[in-house]
Amino acid sequence: MSPFAASLRREWRLLRSRPRDWAMVSWVPLLAMALMCWIFSAGQPQRLPIAVWNEDGASPLSRQLVRMLEATPGLQVRQAVLNRLEAADALQRMQVHGVVHIPPGFARDVQRGAGASVTLLHNAQLATHSSLLQRDLRQVVGTLSAGVEMQALAKRGTPAQLLQLRVEPIRTQLVALFNVSTNYEQFLATTLVPALVHILAMTAGAWSVGRELRDRTLGQWLAGGGTGVGAGAVLAALLGKLLVPLTLLWASALACLLYLSQLRGWAVAGSMAWIALGLALLVAVSLAAGAALAGLTLSLRTAMSGAGLLSAPAFAFSGVGFPLLAMSGSARTWAEAMPYTHYARLQIEQWQMGAPPAQSLPVVAGLLLATLALLALATAGLLRGLRRPERWGAR
DSSP states (O other): OOHHHHHHHHHHHHHHHOHHHHHHHTHHHHHHHHHHHHHTTTOSOOOEEEEEEESOTTSHHHHHHHHHHHHOTTEEEEEEOOSHHHHHHHHHTTSOSEEEEEOTTHHHHHHHTSOOOOEEEEOTTSHHHHHHHHHHHHHHHHHHHHHHHHHHHHHTTOOHHHHHHHHOSSOOOOOOOSSTTOOHIIIIIHHHHHHHHHHHHHHHHHHHHHHHHHTTOHHHHHHTTOSOOOHHHHHHHHHHHHHHHHHHHHHHHHHHHHIIIIISOOOOSSOHHHHHHHHHHHHHHHHHHHHHHHHHHOOHHHHHHHHHHHHTTTTTTSSSSSOGGGSOHHHHHHHHHSHHHHHHHHHHIIIIIOOOHHHHHHHHHHHHHHHHHHHHHHHHHHHHHHTOGGGTTOO
16 A cells, blocks of 8 residues: 555545544534524624713704614614713623713804714724724714704805805715625634634644654655655655645535525635635645745644644734734734735635736645645655654653
């Protein structure tokens, strides 16, 4: 039997005889990715709780503003506060995400034409909550303000056909080219699933090779108990070992992406085949990186720690949540060294932008070259480990 087939068969038997190892490359990743899809299935945050501090409560205009806030789908007026202390307490206890302050004399100032302001007190540390609250409040206050101005102009005899032009002589037209509905399921779920499989695959690569060192079975796996084996045989045995987690993890991630594209309605504008190919290469390079860590360090503990250190922050440095161009030079260099950064670019290009496959070809080529280089490093490390049996058994 060839080293590849023998290693593949041995790895399959080991996984089936060890329920915990089998779970970590089969149903646990699928369950974790399904949970990720479920978390963002709502699509858009709705009914964010706010409080209203209305110091002009007797006026019809302030009551109309409160009613409009309550009618906004993204907001929910959870409570009314009477003073600054109650407002601060509600924010600090996180009972609400913002407090809308209507100052005294609000309606009187508007009627006099002096202008009035509505203040939003919010916690900008929660960036998503904060931006959504600001957007909805601007829309509500803008609508109310336009209505007040149109009523005033109508009383002065301005023709109805000129009212809109007089209220808004210059308009801003915002055209969203991709993710038009600003849906977080399309934005986050589709990118966090590959980020999660990247972490799991690198961990699986480090564990699969590292446990052979821990269990003192490195020689049995690679050379049938001896040490006289060449680089080709070691590489073949390594490929046979990694094929099982590669297939299982890739299939789980692809199933989740197909669920999002086919059943959740997020149609792929470009090529799903290129996304599937890029995903397979992402899993491959992650497994190879984990195996290289175990082969070079000859330590399961060190390899697992390194896998977590390299893969866990991959999403934060990918440019999806924070722009790459806004990062410092060192942070951007680190981001460009991470394989997930390049896969995320490929997926966004193909899924949302409908880019031609040729535009994503450099990413595919780069992931393939990185996989080959890491497999070479892992092979070299395992050859060195075969010559140092005194290191076997270390954790």
